[in-house]
Amino acid sequence: MNAALLQRLRQSLAHREGSSLRRKLTARASSDTRVNLADNDYLGLSRDPAVVAAGVAALHEWGASSSASPLVTGYTEIHQQLEQTLAAWQGYAHGLVMNTGFSANSAVLGGLPKKGDLILADRLVHASMLDGIMASGARLRRFAHNDLDALELMLHEEPALDGVIFVVTESVYSMDGDSPDLKRLASLRKRFGFCWVLDEAHATGWYGATGSGLQEEQGACAAADIVVGTLGKGLGSQGAYVLSHAPEVRDALINFAGEFVYSTYLAPSCAAAALAAVDRVKGMSAERSELYALSQAWRDGLVEAGFAVPSGDSPIIPLILGDSDVTLKYATALRAAGFMVSAIRPPTVPVRTGRIRISLRRGLSPAVLSSFIAALKGVSA
Numbered sequence: 225m226n227a228a229l230l231q232r233l234r235q236s237l238a239h240r241e242g243s244s245l246r247r248k249l250t251a252r253a254s255s256d257t258r259v260n261l262a263d264n265d266y267l268g269l270s271r272d273p274a275v276v277a278a279g280v281a282a283l284h285e286w287g288a289s290s291s292a293s294p295l296v297t298g299y300t301e302i303h304q305q306l307e308q309t310l311a312a313w314q315g316y317a318h319g320l321v322m323n324t325g326f327s328a329n330s331a332v333l334g335g336l337p338k339k340g341d342l343i344l345a346d347r348l349v350h351a352s353m354l355d356g357i358m359a360s361g362a363r364l365r366r367f368a369h370n371d372l373d374a375l376e377l378m379l380h381e382e383p384a385l386d387g388v389i390f391v392v393t394e395s396v397y398s399m400d401g402d403s404p405d406l407k408r409l410a411s412l413r414k415r416f417g418f419c420w421v422l423d424e425a426h427a428t429g430w431y432g433a434t435g436s437g438l439q440e441e442q443g444a445c446a447a448a449d450i451v452v453g454t455l456g457k458g459l460g461s462q463g464a465y466v467l468s469h470a471p472e473v474r475d476a477l478i479n480f481a482g483e484f485v486y487s488t489y490l491a492p493s494c495a496a497a498a499l500a501a502v503d504r505v506k507g508m509s510a511e512r513s514e515l516y517a518l519s520q521a522w523r524d525g526l527v528e529a530g531f532a533v534p535s536g537d538s539p540i541i542p543l544i545l546g547d548s549d550v551t552l553k554y555a556t557a558l559r560a561a562g563f564m565v566s567a568i569r570p571p572t573v574p575v576r577t578g579r580i581r582i583s584l585r586r587g588l589s590p591a592v593l594s595s596f597i598a599a600l601k602g603v604s605a
């Protein structure tokens with residue numbers, strides 16, 4: 225290996241090590257019985273019998289791989305059925321399945337905005353959105369997290385533009401579990417005429433009468449121009465999708481997005497599992513109030529035990545601990561006590577806001593909350 229390159233890599237890794245920020249990969253064993261409070265399988269659908277059976281049936285029918293990029297032969301009837309199902313469910317006319325949420329966001333935000341355009345993005349939007357934004361050549365301004373007054377001020381401040389204004393938000397923020405007021409965003413969109421890109425990754429399945437997401441929950445159905453969602457979180461599968469009212473968005477991705485054009489397409493088994501998961505989610509309407517009660521019970525329990533967490537009813541609860549070494553200490557102790565948790569540190573989150581991101585799952589018993597709190601108290605003692 226080139227010596228200068230090795231030296232550079234070692235230096236940057238040592239820098240991370242020194243500030244307790246070095247990331248390490250740990251292989252999870254299938255026999256690990258610890259309570260998983262880290263993944264995004266909020267509804268437990270990745271192990272749902274109907275979802276697994278649909279994936280297995282598709283494995284037998286289509287084989288283990290799509291074996292080609294979508295414009296060659298990778299796009300199958302099952303992908304088509306999935307994109308149509310997702311679009312109809314969430315109130316859009318057009319949908320396109322993508323390989324990952326990361327590539328969907330980077331394709332949308334790297335491809336649609338151009339030099340001369342302006343992007344107004346919430347300060348905490350996901351890395352995949354920023355990746356796209358940086359590649360787009362458009363000018364970026366970031367507004368304070370969930371602060372729609374600040375967004376409105378920026379919209380007033382900007383002189384008339386020849387280009388397009390994009391507003392970029394999530395519906396449930398991945399590391400904070402909080403949300404913006406989507407109805408207000410919808411009314412700002414009407415007033416100012418911007419293109420609103422909304423990432424519903426962490427809301428799908430959890431929110432809405434039919435589980436289609438936070439737009440449905442807040443009575444702002446299909447208000448965003450473009451929705452990005454993933455199949456790998458609440459839907460218990462793998463892959464992602466982009467929805468739009470305008471057919472041109474789908475066509476532009478098919479024609480210009482390298483992430484779509486030049487990559488082996490999502491395995492049909494993942495698409496089939498996601499289709500079955502959508503069905504399961506639609507049938508869980510009666511259970512959704514239990515999910516919100518679960519989230520509130522965890523938040524109340526943590527606050528009562530002296531840990532500051534925000535109120536809310538999303539599946540993500542940030543337990544902010546501050547410095548990275550403190551966060552690591554908690555994570556290590558919790559793992560030893562039987563909880564799979566991950567220490568989220570900068571640059572994933574802002575400096576000094578290291579945290580345990582508690583990720584809830586349908587069916588967690590009250591006993592788990594009690595033993596989790598006991599374990600937390602054990603660390604802080």
Ligand SMILES: Cc1ncc(COP(=O)(O)O)c(C=O)c1O
Nearest residue numbers: 324325326350398425454456464
């Ligand atoms: C808000 C948000 N969008 C997109 C993604 C990426 O989705 P995927 O895991 O399907 O690549 C994530 C993943 O963590 C996310 O949190």
